[in-house]
Amino acid sequence: MTLDVRDIVLGYENTPVIRGLSFHLAEGEIGCLLGASGCGKTTALRAIAGFEAITEGEIHVGGKLVSSPNKRVAPEKRNVGMVFQDNALFPHLDVAGNIAFGLRRLASAERERRIRQLLDLTGLTGLDRRYPHELSGGQQQRVALARALAPEPSVLLMDEPFSNLDTRLRRRMGEEIRGMLKARGTTTLLVTHDQQEAFALADRIGLLKDGRMLQWDSPYQLYHRPASRYVAAFTGRGSYLKAHIEGDRLVHALGDSELPDERPPGEEVALLIRPDDIRPDPGGTHARVVARQFQGADILYRLRLDSGEEVSALFPSHDDFEVNSAIGVELDAQHLVLFPADQPSAPSALSSHGAH
Structure with a gap:
């Protein structure tokens, strides 16, 4: 599915946080909103997920309008998956239970088939009966990804997905997760402050500053043809x-x-x-x-x-x-x-x- 963000504006208590943000992700593309703390990238992600209302502009998922000043589809009805910064796994559920959380409406056989498929995709086969506290940080991240992918969302959103991992594990997880998402053809948007992480995962990167998009481009173009000195400094x-x-x-x-x-x-x-x-x-x-x-x-x-x-x-x-x-x-x-x-x-x- 495609993701279209068109000139959205939002803020808190008359203070603008996002100012005329626009970008497009084609089906199966991985995009990234990159920027320093406070630039508005996570607020933009929350608006796409449906957790924040916009005062101007439109957000379309798969060609369907989900957000405008006069319309706000509930988060659970957008067919959008979310991987949170802290994974937000349920400690009382094992790996299989966490993955199955959003699949309760499926028939038992289909639910089991999808759980097995995702365990295999994320390299968690054999760990389905373990609980979150029995897993490494990288394994917990894979469970969070599998849980988000289980309902087969149109768009997957990831909020600083590797911030709790050490540098070496972040690189490895970045490569693995990009491969998984590309294999499934899942349209994905992540936010990060880490330029290397953005380059490793994304097909398209948007650099934000003070709620504005300075440049939306391929990693290659962003690095070799930056639109301003700010972009040049942030990307290398x-x-x-x-x-x-x-x-x-x-x-x-x-x-x-x-x-x-x-x-x-x-x-x-x-x-x-x-x-x-x-x-x-x-x-x-x-x-x-x-x-x-x-x-x-x-x-x-x-x-x-x-x-x-x-x-x-x-x-x-x-x-x-x-x-x-x-x-x-x-x-x-x-x-x-x-x-x-x-x-x-x-x-x-x-x-x-x-x-x-």
């Missing part, structure tokens, strides 16, 4: 070089490049440099290693150019350079991203999201 590490236009060339401290679009001669701009946009080149631009961070397969370097500007660079770990050594580098960017020279950078608080 980046540095900026001063640059200006000379004819049809862009001149900067790493040399000069072909202009990505038409711009007036002499215009001053800021060139976004991602760590993977730079590679070592003995005959390239001179740089000095200021700092390095070994990351196993890669090493993240901080390099100072002759202009005094600094950039981050991510090299394979066999390109091993010591701090204070002089090296040559070249720009190897597939997409040059330019911003106005005076556009403000994102707040430093974002570094925790974008520094991975």
